Amino acid sequence: MIMIMLGAVLLGVAAACLVVLVPMGMAGWRLSRNVLFFSGAIFITMAVCVHLTPSFSSVSDYVTSVSSVAIIDRRSPCLDLVSRISWEVTPNASLINFNVTQNLSSSFDYYEKHWDWPKTQKVKACRIRKLSKHDASRRLNASWVVIAGDSQARLFTLSLLNLILGSDPQRMDSIRTALFKRHSNYSISVNEIGMKLDFVWAPYVSNLTHLMIDFKAKKSYPCVLVMGAGLWHMLHVNNASDYESVLRTLKGSVVSLFPFSTELAFKSPHLFWLGLPVLINGMLNTHDKRQQMSDAVWHDYDRSLTGSRLLRQTGGPLDLLDIPSLTWNCGAHCTYDGMHYDIAIYEAAVQLMLNFIIISRQRH
Known part of the structure; x- marks a missing residue:
């Protein structure tokens, strides 16, 4: 040597x-x-x-890590339009005379939710649209998709599988039962399109960091990675500064794991962050949640996400799936407990992800 x-x-x-x-x-x-x-x-x-x-491997690693921190992101103008959707929430005509005390699964069943992008020339030029089962299957063909996080990520997983497999209700019922086993992981192979999907239960950001370390150790990386965590931290730790710190640690793990540059972007996976839903404090179902998860705390955590520079908008590696905007615009009629929202929210988030992927691929 x-x-x-x-x-x-x-x-x-x-x-x-x-x-x-x-x-x-x-x-x-x-x-x-x-x-x-x-x-x-x-x-x-x-x-x-x-x-x-x-x-000298240490010198080489240092040079690589420093050059990777500043992520060059020449964003397509179309990406900024993807999250700008509008909602129409109206009373469900078939239930208008139904007694609210009777056996409905939740109060938001009384409202129909419809959403779409505004019909502007810019949106049409960018070809932003709701994708069908066929379109989604084609985009995710032969892909490994990993979705990691808390209950929001679990609902997102259900929505993605429902888009691809929704024509088979019996199969979806079986998936829903297995997917929603408390605090558990879930895996499925969709052989029709060669897609493998893993849901990883990761309620804390530190869990997500450990997942990145595991990818690096195994030298095995997903094609699409969707992550999101924060609600458990807000409830059980309740420290926005600490939240920003662990997000910065996660960012460092992601940046060291994948190559980020305009020249290498086509080789990199598509990376997404599920933002925190807007919390409606008066609807939260426990005293601890109402006390720990106030509007002020939510805004502190939202600012911590910005401060961590995890998102591409702030020079980071992950595109935001704008759950805060989706839940705010859909409103209180779209949630039954002030935290978990109607499946329509996550169906919209899936469509955001797919349009992000299409636009990103068009750039290369």
Whole structure:
């Protein structure tokens, strides 16, 4: 190993001398000796460093990590339009005379939810649209999809599978039962399109960081990764500064795991962050939740997400699936407990993800 390193040094010096000394000789004595010596020293030093760097893994890793921190993101203008959807929430005509005290699964069953993108020329030009089962299956064909997080991520998983497999109600009933086993992981292979999907129960951001470490150890990476956590931290830790800190740690793990540059983006997975839903404090179903998860705390946590620079909008690696905007615009009629929202919210989030993927692929 020492001989190899010595050889690299000698080779670097020889190359530097060839590059520097020959032009110096040709230049003759038209330049001062001091200028010649200074220029030669700089070039020789740079050449030696370039040849030595690959021989020291720690130096190489450091250079790689530093160059990866500043993520170049020449965002398509179309990406900024994807999250701008509007909602129409109206009373369900078939239930208008139904007694509210009778056996409905939740109060939001009384309202129909419809959403879409505004019919503007910009949206049409970007070809942003609701994708069908066929379109979604084609985009995720032969993909490994990992969705990790808390109950929001579980609902997102259900919505994605419902889009792809919803034509088979019996199969979806079986999936729903298995997926919603308390605090458990879930895996499924959709053989029709060669897609593998893993849901990973990860209620804390630290769980997500450990997942990144596991990917790196196994050298196995998903094609699509959707993550989101924060509600448990808000309830049980209730410290926005700590939340920002763990998000920064997660960002570091993600950045070290995947290559981020415009040249390499086509090789990188599609990475998404599920934002925190808007919390309606008066509807939360326990005293602890109402006390710990106030509007002020929610805004503190939202600012912590921005401060962590985890999202692409702030120079990070993950695109935001804007659950805060979706839940705010849908409103109180779209939730039964002030925290968990109607499946329509997550169906919309799935469509956001798919449109992000399409637009990102069109750029390369």
